[in-house]
Amino acid sequence: xxxxxxxxxxxxxxxxxxxxxxxxxxxxxxxxxxxxxxxxxxxxxxxxxxxxxxxxxxxxxxxxxxxxxxxxxxxxxxxxxxxxxxxxxxxxxxxxxxxxxxxxxxxxxxxxxxxxxxxxxxxxxxxxxxxxxxxxxxxxxxxxxxxxxxxxxxxxxxxxxxxxxxxxxxxxxxxxxxxxxxxxxxx
Amino acid sequence: xxxxxxxxxxxxxxxxxxxxxxxxxxxxxxxxxxxxxxxxxxxxxxxxxxxxxxxxxxxxxxxxxxxxxxxxxxxxxxxxxxxxxxxxxxxxxxxxxxxxxxxxxxxxxxxxxxxxxxxxxxx
Numbered sequence: 001x002x003x004x005x006x007x008x009x010x011x012x013x014x015x016x017x018x019x020x021x022x023x024x025x026x027x028x029x030x031x032x033x034x035x036x037x038x039x040x041x042x043x044x045x046x047x048x049x050x051x052x053x054x055x056x057x058x059x060x061x062x063x064x065x066x067x068x069x070x071x072x073x074x075x076x077x078x079x080x081x082x083x084x085x086x087x088x089x090x091x092x093x094x095x096x097x098x099x100x101x102x103x104x105x106x107x108x109x110x111x112x113x114x115x116x117x118x119x120x121x122x123x124x125x126x127x128x129x130x131x132x133x134x135x136x137x138x139x140x141x142x143x144x145x146x147x148x149x150x151x152x153x154x155x156x157x158x159x160x161x162x163x164x165x166x167x168x169x170x171x172x173x174x175x176x177x178x179x180x181x182x183x184x185x186x187x
Numbered sequence: 188x189x190x191x192x193x194x195x196x197x198x199x200x201x202x203x204x205x206x207x208x209x210x211x212x213x214x215x216x217x218x219x220x221x222x223x224x225x226x227x228x229x230x231x232x233x234x235x236x237x238x239x240x241x242x243x244x245x246x247x248x249x250x251x252x253x254x255x256x257x258x259x260x261x262x263x264x265x266x267x268x269x270x271x272x273x274x275x276x277x278x279x280x281x282x283x284x285x286x287x288x289x290x291x292x293x294x295x296x297x298x299x300x301x302x303x304x305x306x307x308x309x310x
Contacts (some may be wrong), residue, residue, distance in 0.1 A: 019214075021217055022210060027215060029205045030202065030204065030205060032203055033203055034203050037203050048205065050205070050209075051209075051213050052296060053210060055216055058220060059220070089306075118196045118199075122197060143198065154219060168193055170192060171193065
Protein backbone atom coordinates (compact mmCIF):
# COMPACT_ATOMS: atom_id res chain seq x y z
CA UNK A 1 0.00 0.00 0.00
CA UNK A 2 1.47 3.33 -0.92
CA UNK A 3 0.16 6.82 -0.29
CA UNK A 4 0.75 7.83 -3.91
CA UNK A 5 -1.51 4.98 -5.12
CA UNK A 6 -4.28 6.25 -2.90
CA UNK A 7 -3.78 9.81 -4.06
CA UNK A 8 -3.78 8.81 -7.72
CA UNK A 9 -6.95 6.74 -7.31
CA UNK A 10 -8.73 9.49 -5.39
CA UNK A 11 -7.90 11.97 -8.15
CA UNK A 12 -9.24 9.55 -10.78
CA UNK A 13 -12.48 9.03 -8.86
CA UNK A 14 -12.92 12.76 -8.38
CA UNK A 15 -12.39 13.18 -12.11
CA UNK A 16 -15.30 10.80 -12.75
CA UNK A 17 -13.58 7.40 -13.05
CA UNK A 18 -15.68 5.43 -10.55
CA UNK A 19 -13.87 2.17 -11.38
CA UNK A 20 -10.72 3.58 -9.71
CA UNK A 21 -12.56 3.40 -6.39
CA UNK A 22 -12.32 -0.39 -6.63
CA UNK A 23 -8.54 -0.13 -6.15
CA UNK A 24 -9.15 1.77 -2.93
CA UNK A 25 -11.71 -0.82 -1.80
CA UNK A 26 -9.35 -3.71 -2.56
CA UNK A 27 -6.46 -2.01 -0.76
CA UNK A 28 -8.41 -1.14 2.37
CA UNK A 29 -11.13 -3.81 2.64
CA UNK A 30 -9.07 -5.98 5.00
CA UNK A 31 -8.28 -3.26 7.55
CA UNK A 32 -11.81 -1.80 7.46
CA UNK A 33 -13.56 -5.16 7.85
CA UNK A 34 -11.19 -6.13 10.67
CA UNK A 35 -11.72 -2.83 12.44
CA UNK A 36 -15.48 -3.25 12.13
CA UNK A 37 -15.21 -6.81 13.45
CA UNK A 38 -13.37 -5.57 16.53
CA UNK A 39 -16.23 -3.18 17.14
CA UNK A 40 -19.08 -5.67 16.75
CA UNK A 41 -17.60 -9.24 16.89
CA UNK A 42 -19.95 -10.35 14.14
CA UNK A 43 -18.49 -11.16 10.74
CA UNK A 44 -21.62 -10.48 8.68
CA UNK A 45 -22.33 -7.21 10.40
CA UNK A 46 -18.66 -6.21 10.15
CA UNK A 47 -18.85 -6.47 6.35
CA UNK A 48 -22.08 -4.46 6.26
CA UNK A 49 -20.51 -1.77 8.44
CA UNK A 50 -17.36 -1.70 6.31
CA UNK A 51 -19.48 -1.38 3.16
CA UNK A 52 -21.31 1.59 4.65
CA UNK A 53 -17.95 3.13 5.61
CA UNK A 54 -16.71 2.75 2.02
CA UNK A 55 -19.88 4.39 0.73
CA UNK A 56 -19.41 7.29 3.11
CA UNK A 57 -15.79 7.53 2.02
CA UNK A 58 -16.92 7.65 -1.62
CA UNK A 59 -19.38 10.45 -0.86
CA UNK A 60 -16.85 12.43 1.15
CA UNK A 61 -13.80 11.77 -1.03
CA UNK A 62 -13.62 15.42 -2.03
CA UNK A 63 -13.15 16.45 1.61
CA UNK A 64 -9.87 14.52 1.95
CA UNK A 65 -6.94 16.93 2.12
CA UNK A 66 -3.78 15.33 0.80
CA UNK A 67 -1.72 16.89 3.63
CA UNK A 68 -3.01 14.12 5.93
CA UNK A 69 -2.45 10.44 5.12
CA UNK A 70 -5.38 8.82 3.30
CA UNK A 71 -5.35 5.99 5.84
CA UNK A 72 -5.74 8.46 8.74
CA UNK A 73 -8.70 10.10 7.03
CA UNK A 74 -10.26 6.74 6.11
CA UNK A 75 -9.86 5.23 9.59
CA UNK A 76 -11.31 8.35 11.24
CA UNK A 77 -14.29 8.26 8.88
CA UNK A 78 -14.79 4.50 9.38
CA UNK A 79 -14.48 4.79 13.16
CA UNK A 80 -17.05 7.57 13.17
CA UNK A 81 -19.36 5.49 10.99
CA UNK A 82 -18.99 2.37 13.16
CA UNK A 83 -19.56 4.30 16.37
CA UNK A 84 -22.74 5.92 15.11
CA UNK A 85 -24.00 2.60 13.71
CA UNK A 86 -23.40 0.87 17.04
CA UNK A 87 -25.05 3.72 18.92
CA UNK A 88 -28.18 3.23 16.81
CA UNK A 89 -28.13 -0.57 16.99
CA UNK A 90 -25.88 -1.67 19.85
CA UNK A 91 -23.96 -4.95 19.45
CA UNK A 92 -25.01 -7.96 21.45
CA UNK A 93 -23.45 -7.47 24.87
CA UNK A 94 -21.84 -10.35 26.69
CA UNK A 95 -22.57 -10.76 30.38
CA UNK A 96 -19.36 -11.54 32.22
CA UNK A 97 -20.90 -14.87 33.25
CA UNK A 98 -21.25 -15.79 29.58
CA UNK A 99 -17.72 -15.00 28.61
CA UNK A 100 -15.96 -18.22 29.57
CA UNK A 101 -17.13 -21.27 27.69
CA UNK A 102 -17.80 -24.27 29.89
CA UNK A 103 -15.32 -27.03 29.18
CA UNK A 104 -14.95 -30.64 30.13
CA UNK A 105 -13.23 -30.57 33.56
CA UNK A 106 -11.74 -34.03 32.96
CA UNK A 107 -9.66 -32.76 30.06
CA UNK A 108 -6.86 -30.38 31.05
CA UNK A 109 -5.08 -29.00 28.02
CA UNK A 110 -2.84 -26.04 28.97
CA UNK A 111 -2.82 -24.70 25.42
CA UNK A 112 -6.61 -24.81 25.24
CA UNK A 113 -6.88 -23.15 28.66
CA UNK A 114 -4.62 -20.31 27.51
CA UNK A 115 -6.66 -19.90 24.35
CA UNK A 116 -9.88 -19.86 26.36
CA UNK A 117 -8.47 -17.24 28.68
CA UNK A 118 -7.26 -15.05 25.82
CA UNK A 119 -10.63 -15.27 24.09
CA UNK A 120 -12.38 -14.52 27.35
CA UNK A 121 -10.26 -11.40 27.91
CA UNK A 122 -11.04 -10.19 24.37
CA UNK A 123 -14.74 -10.69 24.89
CA UNK A 124 -14.57 -9.09 28.33
CA UNK A 125 -13.54 -5.87 26.59
CA UNK A 126 -17.07 -5.93 25.20
CA UNK A 127 -18.55 -5.59 28.67
CA UNK A 128 -16.89 -2.17 29.09
CA UNK A 129 -18.75 1.11 28.55
CA UNK A 130 -18.40 2.25 24.89
CA UNK A 131 -15.90 5.07 25.44
CA UNK A 132 -13.36 2.73 27.11
CA UNK A 133 -14.11 -0.12 24.73
CA UNK A 134 -13.55 2.15 21.70
CA UNK A 135 -10.26 3.48 23.05
CA UNK A 136 -8.97 -0.06 23.74
CA UNK A 137 -10.21 -1.35 20.37
CA UNK A 138 -8.52 1.43 18.40
CA UNK A 139 -5.32 1.30 20.47
CA UNK A 140 -4.76 -2.40 19.79
CA UNK A 141 -5.99 -2.16 16.20
CA UNK A 142 -3.32 0.49 15.54
CA UNK A 143 -0.68 -1.76 17.11
CA UNK A 144 -0.57 0.18 20.37
CA UNK A 145 -0.05 3.57 18.77
CA UNK A 146 -1.84 6.09 20.99
CA UNK A 147 -1.58 8.97 18.52
CA UNK A 148 -3.08 6.87 15.68
CA UNK A 149 -5.91 5.77 17.99
CA UNK A 150 -6.47 9.41 19.01
CA UNK A 151 -6.61 10.54 15.38
CA UNK A 152 -9.12 7.81 14.51
CA UNK A 153 -11.30 8.75 17.46
CA UNK A 154 -10.88 12.48 16.91
CA UNK A 155 -9.79 12.95 20.53
CA UNK A 156 -6.69 14.42 22.20
CA UNK A 157 -3.98 11.89 23.04
CA UNK A 158 -4.28 12.66 26.77
CA UNK A 159 -7.97 11.73 26.73
CA UNK A 160 -7.24 8.47 24.95
CA UNK A 161 -4.45 7.63 27.44
CA UNK A 162 -6.81 8.32 30.36
CA UNK A 163 -9.51 6.13 28.79
CA UNK A 164 -7.03 3.32 28.15
CA UNK A 165 -5.88 3.42 31.73
CA UNK A 166 -9.42 3.47 33.11
CA UNK A 167 -10.49 0.78 30.64
CA UNK A 168 -7.71 -1.52 31.80
CA UNK A 169 -8.65 -0.87 35.43
CA UNK A 170 -12.26 -1.81 34.72
CA UNK A 171 -11.15 -4.89 32.81
CA UNK A 172 -8.92 -5.89 35.71
CA UNK A 173 -11.80 -5.49 38.16
CA UNK A 174 -14.03 -7.72 36.03
CA UNK A 175 -11.48 -10.45 35.49
CA UNK A 176 -11.23 -12.19 38.89
CA UNK A 177 -14.68 -13.68 38.48
CA UNK A 178 -13.76 -14.80 35.00
CA UNK A 179 -10.43 -16.25 36.04
CA UNK A 180 -12.07 -18.03 38.96
CA UNK A 181 -14.27 -19.81 36.46
CA UNK A 182 -11.22 -20.76 34.46
CA UNK A 183 -9.45 -22.04 37.61
CA UNK A 184 -12.51 -24.14 38.29
CA UNK A 185 -12.12 -25.56 34.82
CA UNK A 186 -8.44 -26.19 35.44
CA UNK A 187 -9.09 -28.03 38.73
CA UNK B 188 -3.29 -9.32 35.42
CA UNK B 189 -0.57 -6.90 34.30
CA UNK B 190 -0.78 -4.38 31.47
CA UNK B 191 1.80 -6.34 29.48
CA UNK B 192 -0.44 -9.40 29.67
CA UNK B 193 -3.41 -7.38 28.35
CA UNK B 194 -1.20 -5.99 25.60
CA UNK B 195 -0.08 -9.46 24.61
CA UNK B 196 -3.60 -10.88 24.52
CA UNK B 197 -5.41 -7.94 22.94
CA UNK B 198 -2.83 -7.15 20.30
CA UNK B 199 -2.87 -10.70 18.93
CA UNK B 200 -6.11 -11.00 17.01
CA UNK B 201 -6.67 -13.31 14.08
CA UNK B 202 -7.11 -11.23 10.94
CA UNK B 203 -10.40 -11.75 9.08
CA UNK B 204 -10.25 -12.06 5.33
CA UNK B 205 -13.23 -10.26 3.72
CA UNK B 206 -15.48 -12.59 1.75
CA UNK B 207 -14.63 -12.98 -1.93
CA UNK B 208 -17.56 -10.91 -3.19
CA UNK B 209 -17.08 -8.05 -0.76
CA UNK B 210 -15.29 -5.63 -3.09
CA UNK B 211 -17.81 -6.33 -5.88
CA UNK B 212 -20.72 -5.70 -3.49
CA UNK B 213 -19.20 -2.42 -2.38
CA UNK B 214 -18.62 -1.36 -5.99
CA UNK B 215 -22.24 -2.21 -6.88
CA UNK B 216 -23.38 0.03 -4.03
CA UNK B 217 -20.99 2.77 -5.16
CA UNK B 218 -22.26 2.56 -8.77
CA UNK B 219 -25.87 2.73 -7.56
CA UNK B 220 -24.93 5.76 -5.51
CA UNK B 221 -23.23 7.37 -8.50
CA UNK B 222 -26.25 6.69 -10.76
CA UNK B 223 -28.78 7.96 -8.25
CA UNK B 224 -30.13 11.45 -8.99
CA UNK B 225 -28.74 14.14 -6.70
CA UNK B 226 -30.86 14.89 -3.65
CA UNK B 227 -33.48 17.58 -4.18
CA UNK B 228 -32.21 20.76 -2.55
CA UNK B 229 -34.40 22.40 0.05
CA UNK B 230 -36.44 25.15 -1.66
CA UNK B 231 -35.07 28.02 0.40
CA UNK B 232 -36.26 30.66 -2.06
CA UNK B 233 -39.87 29.53 -1.68
CA UNK B 234 -39.69 28.80 2.03
CA UNK B 235 -37.98 32.02 3.11
CA UNK B 236 -41.08 34.29 2.99
CA UNK B 237 -43.02 31.79 5.12
CA UNK B 238 -40.16 31.39 7.59
CA UNK B 239 -39.73 35.17 7.80
CA UNK B 240 -43.48 35.63 8.42
CA UNK B 241 -43.39 32.94 11.14
CA UNK B 242 -40.42 34.54 12.87
CA UNK B 243 -42.06 37.98 12.65
CA UNK B 244 -45.29 36.63 14.18
CA UNK B 245 -43.38 34.93 17.01
CA UNK B 246 -41.38 38.06 17.81
CA UNK B 247 -44.56 40.15 17.72
CA UNK B 248 -46.28 37.67 20.06
CA UNK B 249 -43.38 37.63 22.54
CA UNK B 250 -43.16 41.42 22.58
CA UNK B 251 -46.90 41.63 23.23
CA UNK B 252 -46.76 39.07 26.07
CA UNK B 253 -43.75 40.73 27.74
CA UNK B 254 -45.31 44.17 27.50
CA UNK B 255 -48.54 42.95 29.04
CA UNK B 256 -46.72 41.00 31.75
CA UNK B 257 -44.55 44.04 32.55
CA UNK B 258 -47.51 46.43 32.85
CA UNK B 259 -49.44 43.92 34.98
CA UNK B 260 -46.49 43.23 37.28
CA UNK B 261 -46.17 46.96 38.08
CA UNK B 262 -49.73 47.21 39.36
CA UNK B 263 -50.67 46.59 43.07
CA UNK B 264 -52.51 43.21 42.83
CA UNK B 265 -49.99 41.85 40.40
CA UNK B 266 -50.37 38.04 40.63
CA UNK B 267 -54.14 37.91 40.14
CA UNK B 268 -54.04 40.40 37.32
CA UNK B 269 -51.13 38.64 35.68
CA UNK B 270 -53.01 35.33 35.56
CA UNK B 271 -56.24 36.99 34.46
CA UNK B 272 -54.30 38.62 31.64
CA UNK B 273 -53.37 35.15 30.40
CA UNK B 274 -57.01 34.05 30.15
CA UNK B 275 -57.57 35.57 26.66
CA UNK B 276 -54.45 33.77 25.42
CA UNK B 277 -55.75 30.44 26.75
CA UNK B 278 -59.15 31.08 25.19
CA UNK B 279 -57.53 31.82 21.86
CA UNK B 280 -55.48 28.62 22.13
CA UNK B 281 -58.65 26.68 22.96
CA UNK B 282 -60.42 28.10 19.93
CA UNK B 283 -57.52 27.05 17.69
CA UNK B 284 -57.63 23.52 19.11
CA UNK B 285 -54.17 23.83 20.61
CA UNK B 286 -54.93 20.96 23.00
CA UNK B 287 -55.57 18.58 20.13
CA UNK B 288 -52.49 19.75 18.29
CA UNK B 289 -50.40 19.17 21.42
CA UNK B 290 -51.96 15.72 21.96
CA UNK B 291 -51.26 14.79 18.32
CA UNK B 292 -47.64 15.93 18.65
CA UNK B 293 -47.15 13.90 21.84
CA UNK B 294 -48.76 10.85 20.23
CA UNK B 295 -46.56 11.16 17.15
CA UNK B 296 -43.45 11.50 19.31
CA UNK B 297 -44.42 8.39 21.32
CA UNK B 298 -45.06 6.39 18.12
CA UNK B 299 -41.65 7.30 16.71
CA UNK B 300 -39.86 6.51 19.98
CA UNK B 301 -41.67 3.17 20.34
CA UNK B 302 -40.91 2.10 16.77
CA UNK B 303 -37.20 2.88 17.31
CA UNK B 304 -37.28 0.93 20.57
CA UNK B 305 -38.87 -2.15 18.93
CA UNK B 306 -36.48 -1.95 15.98
CA UNK B 307 -33.51 -1.95 18.36
CA UNK B 308 -34.84 -4.91 20.31
CA UNK B 309 -35.45 -6.95 17.17
CA UNK B 310 -32.06 -6.21 15.58
